[in-house]
Amino acid sequence: MKHPFLFSLVLVLFTLQSCQEEIDLDIPGGTQKVVIESEVTTEMDSSFVKVTRTADYYSANKNEPITNATVTVNGTTFTHVNNGIYRPASPYKGIIGQNYNLSVVADGNTYTASSILEPMFRIDTVFQVFKPAEGFFDEGYSINYIGFDDRPKIKYTYFRLGYFDTIVQRDSMFDNRILFNSDETPINVRYPFELPFTRFQKGEEVILIFRSVTKDMNDFIASYNEQASGAPGPFQVPPANLPTNIKGGAVGYFATYDLVRKRYTVR
Numbered sequence: 001m002k003h004p005f006l007f008s009l010v011l012v013l014f015t016l017q018s019c020q021e022e023i024d025l026d027i028p029g030g031t032q033k034v035v036i037e038s039e040v041t042t043e044m045d046s047s048f049v050k051v052t053r054t055a056d057y058y059s060a061n062k063n064e065p066i067t068n069a070t071v072t073v074n075g076t077t078f079t080h081v082n083n084g085i086y087r088p089a090s091p092y093k094g095i096i097g098q099n100y101n102l103s104v105v106a107d108g109n110t111y112t113a114s115s116i117l118e119p120m121f122r123i124d125t126v127f128q129v130f131k132p133a134e135g136f137f138d139e140g141y142s143i144n145y146i147g148f149d150d151r152p153k154i155k156y157t158y159f160r161l162g163y164f165d166t167i168v169q170r171d172s173m174f175d176n177r178i179l180f181n182s183d184e185t186p187i188n189v190r191y192p193f194e195l196p197f198t199r200f201q202k203g204e205e206v207i208l209i210f211r212s213v214t215k216d217m218n219d220f221i222a223s224y225n226e227q228a229s230g231a232p233g234p235f236q237v238p239p240a241n242l243p244t245n246i247k248g249g250a251v252g253y254f255a256t257y258d259l260v261r262k263r264y265t266v267r
Contacts, residue, residue, distance in 0.1 A: 159208070
């Protein structure tokens with residue numbers, strides 16, 4: 001399957017695992033630091049907190065899981081499941097507009113963070129438009145949506161596009177990851193938007209995933225993207241410290257998402 005999918009927007013590098021988004025953080029060598037990767041989302045039972053210790057940037061070893069941390073979010077205990085990942089008891093679902101407070105006690109230190117769960121804008125309709133062959137694109141169908149946003153400006157969104165892979169019979173996501181904001185979209189008006197530089201064929205099932213993000217998380221992702229986008233090589237510079245909303249000396253992030261998924265079959 002050949003799908004050109006190029007954006008002139010900000011690209012971010014996430015690793016998608018089921019409903020869970022994690023960022024693999026490589027930290028320059030030196031004193032070990034606690035790494036906290038944590039999310040509360042509006043998808044049922046997708047929230048998690050991952051707690052590890054840094055490995056040296058030049059080491060082949062991965063971060064070491066911390067399995068005996070005490071983790072709470074708004075007083076709810078997250079219990080260690082495996083590989084440094086902590087989850088709340090099921091059912092658990094984030095609430096739009098709620099301010100969430102994270103507390104992690106690890107290695108004798110306490111780390112805290114706060115984040116409000118911002119609402120996503122509304123996706124009313126997903127539709128297709130036929131496009132003739134042009135440049136390096138074959139003919140096919142672009143994917144479009146009708147959006148409606150009644151939130152005060154400026155709000156931030158993380159977007160990912162994928163398709164259902166009929167060979168392996170599972171969802172597959174394109175490598176491109178996108179950040180955008182509401183600065184140039186209208187308020188209280190339905191508006192069309194075409195995903196640029198996409199071509200799908202009849203019968204293909206398209207997956208659109210939208211996540212609301214706070215300004216803190218937007219800045220974290222943008223900074224991570226800048227540091228992770230360089231081509232690897234013997235002279236590659238290790239990443240500098242990333243911005244973080246976690247207090248207490250840990251690195252990482254605490255994110256809260258309102259998550260909207262759409263599936264569309266090209267006809």
